[in-house]
Amino acid sequence: MNFSNHKRQNTNTYGVSKTLGLLAAIVCFVSLTAFTITTDGGYDIGDVATDFSLENIDGKKVSLADYKTAKGFIVIFTCNTCPYAVAYEDRIVELDKKYASKGYPVIAIMPNDTDVKPGDNMQAMKARAKAKGFTFPYLMDDGQKIYPQYGATKTPHVYILEKSTKGNIVKYIGAIDDNYKDASAVKTKYAENAVDALLAGKEIEQKKTRAIGCSIKTK
Amino acid sequence: MKRFLIIVLLLNFSCKEASKEVVAQVKNSEAEVKSDIDLKIYDYDGLEPLINKTDGKVHVVNFWATWCAPCVKELPYFEKVNAEYQDKNVEVLLVSLDFPRQYETKLKPFIKAKKLQSEVVCFDDVDQNRWIPAIDSSWSGALPATIIYKDDKRQFYEKSFTYEELKTEVQQFLK
Numbered sequence: 421m422n423f424s425n426h427k428r429q430n431t432n433t434y435g436v437s438k439t440l441g442l443l444a445a446i447v448c449f450v451s452l453t454a455f456t457i458t459t460d461g462g463y464d465i466g467d468v469a470t471d472f473s474l475e476n477i478d479g480k481k482v483s484l485a486d487y488k489t490a491k492g493f494i495v496i497f498t499c500n501t502c503p504y505a506v507a508y509e510d511r512i513v514e515l516d517k518k519y520a521s522k523g524y525p526v527i528a529i530m531p532n533d534t535d536v537k538p539g540d541n542m543q544a545m546k547a548r549a550k551a552k553g554f555t556f557p558y559l560m561d562d563g564q565k566i567y568p569q570y571g572a573t574k575t576p577h578v579y580i581l582e583k584s585t586k587g588n589i590v591k592y593i594g595a596i597d598d599n600y601k602d603a604s605a606v607k608t609k610y611a612e613n614a615v616d617a618l619l620a621g622k623e624i625e626q627k628k629t630r631a632i633g634c635s636i637k638t639k
Numbered sequence: 640m641k642r643f644l645i646i647v648l649l650l651n652f653s654c655k656e657a658s659k660e661v662v663a664q665v666k667n668s669e670a671e672v673k674s675d676i677d678l679k680i681y682d683y684d685g686l687e688p689l690i691n692k693t694d695g696k697v698h699v700v701n702f703w704a705t706w707c708a709p710c711v712k713e714l715p716y717f718e719k720v721n722a723e724y725q726d727k728n729v730e731v732l733l734v735s736l737d738f739p740r741q742y743e744t745k746l747k748p749f750i751k752a753k754k755l756q757s758e759v760v761c762f763d764d765v766d767q768n769r770w771i772p773a774i775d776s777s778w779s780g781a782l783p784a785t786i787i788y789k790d791d792k793r794q795f796y797e798k799s800f801t802y803e804e805l806k807t808e809v810q811q812f813l814k
Contacts, residue, residue: 503706503738537708573797574781595780599765601738610768630771632736635709635781635799 462571465627468587469495469579472566474529474559477546482557484527484581484588491523492582492591492618494611497531497561497572500548501539502634505575507600509552512576515596515611516556524580524615526556531567531575532637534560540637567636574633580614591618594629676747680739680761683770689732689760690774693790697729697812699805700786702762704736705749709799710783714753716802720809721757727813731757736782739763787812 463469471484484493494515498505516526534541542560549558561567570579571593580592592614597606610629617624681689690700701717703710714733721731733755737746742761750759764770771780775795778784785796785805789812796808 503704573779577779595768598768600767601765605765629768630778630780631767632771632780632782634707635783637709 462569463579463590463593465590465593467590469581469590470566470569471588472559474566475542475562476557476559477542477549477554482527482559487525489523490525490583492580492615493588494519494524494526494615495570495579495581496526496528496596497567497570497575497577497579497636498528499530499532499537499540499575499634500544501532501537502575504600504631504633508576508596509548511596511603513553513555516554518612519615520556522615522619524618528554528556528558529561529566530558531561531564531572533564533639536637536639564636564638572636574635576631576633578611580611580618582618592624592627594626595631598629600631676750676759678742678747678759678761680742680763682764683762683766683773686734686760686762686764686770687773690734690786690788695728695790697724697727697787697789697809699729699731699809700734700788701731702734702736702782702784704782705741705745706737707782713783713800713805714755716800716805718755718757719802720805724809724813729809729813733757733759734762735759736762 473481473483476482484490487493496512498508498512500506512526512528520526530540530545532540538544545558545560548554570577572579576596578592578594578596579590581588582591583589592611594610596611597603597609599606608626610626613626614624690698692698699717699720701710701714703714705711717731717733720729735746739761746759746761749755767780771778775784775786775797777795778797781797783799785798785800787794787796787808792812794808794811800808
């Protein structure tokens with residue numbers, strides 16, 4: 421499928437007739453949604469996400485169940501060594517500052533094998549968290565048992581969960597926003613929009629987005 | 640209806656803006672490196688024709704970056720394929736996702752040091768949610784990633800290769 425052709429077709433036909441324009445818009449919309457349907461293992465929207473007990477940079481174990489008053493979570497698989505993850509550090513801190521008090525704290529999980537990436541070991545995680553002023557837990561996925569269950573493939577990779585009586589339901593999977601290079605040039609804040617929708621009890625418009633990231637490192 | 644149009648118009652606008660920027664960047668880099676390495680910089684609209692050729696050749700397109708360790712590890716295998724299959728109508732294209740600020744400081748020195756023979760192009764387009772699924776619906780966005788295609792036949796790989804694995808895949812396209 422060729423996205424740009426649909427787009428071109430769409431804008432061109434609108435000038436000709438409104439009906440054709442509408443048709444093309446539907447084709448464009450359908451092809452857009454078609455792209456977002458993929459299931460390569462891991463969670464899809466609506467699945468119940470597993471809880472965990474992972475070691476934080478302060479040496480204590482952290483579980484989602486510890487957060488009695490939270491409405492949900494912004495779980496972000498991230499690390500020290502990936503330039504994309506580094507580019508988003510300040511924005512992850514901002515997310516936590518903005519949403520922890522509203523019931524959606526950030527929970528950061530470092531999924532890489534630290535033998536492959538020593539720059540992501542616990543000591544380095546502590547140093548990075550201190551240097552960047554992380555206000556949220558930064559957990560080690562020791563044994564790499566959690567990220568495969570979520571289906572995370574890269575850093576950064578965001579999962580927004582909503583607490584329910586059935587457990588923590590996956591509501592959003594993907595990117596933080598649409599500009600890794602320049603926070604001031606961002607047009608759509610995907611993760612914020614998703615949490616805002618959840619807080620307002622509305623449907624999330626973009627439930628899945630893609631972004632480039634570093635593959636999660638394994639032996 | 641209105642909303643669709645706004646989305647479409649916005650997309651169209653942002654593409655135009657993006658290509659303007661790229662033209663400027665290409666001009667700049669050409670001026671800087673005339674006698675050096677000629678690095679072309681593309682947004683997705685520019686890259687798309689390069690990864691959808693219908694010339695009967697087998698094209699091996701590898702998305703990589705100098706900061707991506709598994710990418711750097713497998714680069715020699717792509718170079719080897721490029722050298723060994725040149726006479727069999729196989730072309731390798733190395734699409735770098737290095738950040739623009741590192742073209743001069745990291746990418747060009749890397750290309751020189753490794754004496755890369757395959758064609759290297761830079762790909763700079765922030766609208767990843769648009770082009771990642773357009774390149775392949777199964778791509779989660781992790782690097783490295785590779786496309787092998789010949790005319791309409793196409794395979795996408797979100798993985799690292801050994802030389803043997805890469806050779807096996809390329810040979811399937813030569814049958």
